[in-house]
Amino acid sequence: MTTYVLVHGAWGGGWKYARVADALRKRGHTVFTPTLTGQGERSHLLSGDINLTTHVTDILNVIRYEDLSGVVLAGHSYGGMVITAVADAIPEKIAALVYVDAFIPEDGQSLFDLNIPANTQMFMDRAGAVPGALAGLVIPPPPAAYFGVNAKDAPRVDALAAPQPLGCMIEKIRLTGAYRNVPKRIYLHGTVLPRESPFKPFYERAKAEGWEAHALACGHDIMLDKPEEMTEILDKAA
Template identity: 65%
Template sequence: MATFVLVHGAWSGGWCYAKVAALLRARGHTVFTPTLTGQGERAHLLSASVNLTTHVADVANVFHYEGLGDVVLAGHSYGGMVVTGVADRIAARVSALVYLDAFLPENGQSLFDINIPANTQRFVASAGNCGGIAVPAPPASFFNVNAADAARVDMLATPFPLAAMAERLTLTGAHETVRKRVYVHGRVLPRESPFKPFYDRVRDDPGWTAHALACGHHVMLDMPETTADILHAAA
């Protein structure tokens, strides 16, 4: 059986993978769902110094302290920035990279660089409501979260460190040696999706497997069985 490390996106926590993790564990897989510093049950650690480097270290340390190798590493949304940075550092320990409607950065890019400019402007402006160090969570409706999960997403969402969105990622290119790469796009949003260009970029690339799902941005909540099947197939 395989080992999975599932990395959440902004304003979230490891809790968002509960359904998918349960489905994977029922198949006999080992699943880790770390929560990034300043998020979820670690929200009390939020500070101006928490950035993308912090979050890459959070996940790389799971590999180190749990002695992990041959891992399917998946990231949702902002988590795409994190898993790319982790895979670039420890590519030999990663057997597959899965981007769940996630940012797909290149060397020297930040999330702000590759997001829709209107989103970046909105997030920077709203950080003033959190002392200038964090971005308040948009409502679940912004991501078209399904009705059954929307209230829980709104209840558990936490402000996200601004520095993590602004920091540019330095890559050596080692992440591109990971043999399996998968992109999953949630194609039903009430607005322009910043993730469709990444899906369009890789969907015809023979080095990638691409899926477009009839759901909102939170694919692991909206279509957990399908998400689990895709992750299982990547193992």
């Protein structure tokens, strides 16, 4: 059986993976769905000091303290930044990297470097409009419709989404290249989005580089829109 660590994206939480995690556990796998600092049930820890390094440390500590190895490490959206840095730090612990409609950074890049410029500007503007002590330090969540979330799940996504620390988006990742030693890489792309997708180029690059790549007819939150299909792909990832 396989050990999975599923990392959510911005404005999210481990709760987003509930259906996929339950399905994998029923198949006998071990599954961790950690929530990053300041998000989900840890939103009471929200701070302007949180950055990408904070979230990388979150996941490194899960793997360390749970004594995990042979991990299939999946990251959704912003989570692609996190899993790349984790795999770069401990490639010997990672059996496969799964990018779930996620950013794939190179050394020295931030998420804002990779995103569509109009999106980056919108997020900066939203951060600047936040009142109080966190003004300019966190980005309020866009509505679920922005990500093409299905109608059934959209109200819950809107209710549970937490502000994302700006530092996570602007910190430039530092990579040695050791993450390239992970033996298997997979990309999942949600093809139905009510706007230009910043993730399609990563999907196309993954295909061109010979990765296992899947295009799914759904919105950006694949784990909500296509949990059965995602479970099947993850089940065969190790």
